[in-house]
Amino acid sequence: MLEIRAQASRHGFECLIVGGFGLIFIMLFNLLRPGTISLVEIFLVSVCIAAIFIGFLKTQEPYYSLTITKQYLTYHHKYGLWHLNRNNYHHSGIPKVEQGLEYLELNAVGIKLNNIDEFLAQLEPRIAGKLLIEQRHLFMQVVQKHCKIGHCPSEWLIEETNYTAPSGRQYLGLIAMFANRMTHLRQLAGYELLLPASVLNTDIWQFSANLNSWKRNPSEFLETQLRQLNGRK
Template identity: 55%
Template structure:
């Protein structure tokens, strides 16, 4: 039994493309029939219509489902791969904060703390690790900035090494090692090993964090509730 959650980033892709295309056709038809030079306002409207089409297309390229929550694991689906965490390897989750009180910054993501990083890293594909390093760097740098207001940051926080040895003695190299170092640094800064950015979730970060913590307490009941909720929404 598992529930599939659709990312907010993937929603309304067809609507964006359709509205943009219709608006573009109307504007161009009006300009052609009028037989005059296109105005600045019309140029701006054309640009907005093209942007809407492009945005809809980019949204459509994202996986239809981004999170699969089952009774035995949680899976994150990315267009370049997926990662999976077994139920017993999830320690806790929450909204990560960076800095020191009273100046704490909430990152726009959900953090996941693992019991052990080795099962996760051994299953992680280098291609996905590389994409996540790039895509989530801006969130990580927000945490770094809050801890380095004097400008003196450890160099390993800014450039991840391609070698890493876990607490169990497992040695990693290449992109997996770089991702492992990012996880280590992220945990130092926020207390969490992994990030799920807000745009890959089907609800806001606080509600999703609460959902994951409820799932950790009673996975079968949470998955059942999600399936019932989805069934109700489809009937409406």
């Protein structure tokens, strides 16, 4: 099994320790010397508090953001997880947004599925709701190219709470909203799922290529990746 730790979740305890010790040192220094606290000390206290807050947020994230086995890609989130069977994985790439005569690449890896219904069957409402919120800014970048004069279809802006899968199965609530987001994302960018750069351990282009290698030959891919990881230790 290949375990991937996101760059964004690292150094949480270091931030907590540095911020905590810095705050204690400044407070003791101010107590032991005469006079009032200076603007510089106020600024340093603010920096220490910010470091403690950032460190705390980092420690709340899962230690590994993604795990890959021969058969499954699993995305870990502090509010749950989702699984993607390799047989349901079609390909990955970088979603692009038209910007004038150029194309702006989203800072995420897009995943194309073979069967949306199979993916929805294992998705929990809690993580679906959080991903709807967290990834909305990425989705809106895709939507903007189709809203040149400010008029967008209402279903692109607010996902409906009911969805009928290709199999005929009915979904309601957060799962239905997430399914509608997946459908709109596929129509506009060609992918149903997004993996933001913040949950990856490498750049989006390399990770996309890695996923496609996993699809073609999972055993060889895992062996190569694990060998590289062991070589870095």
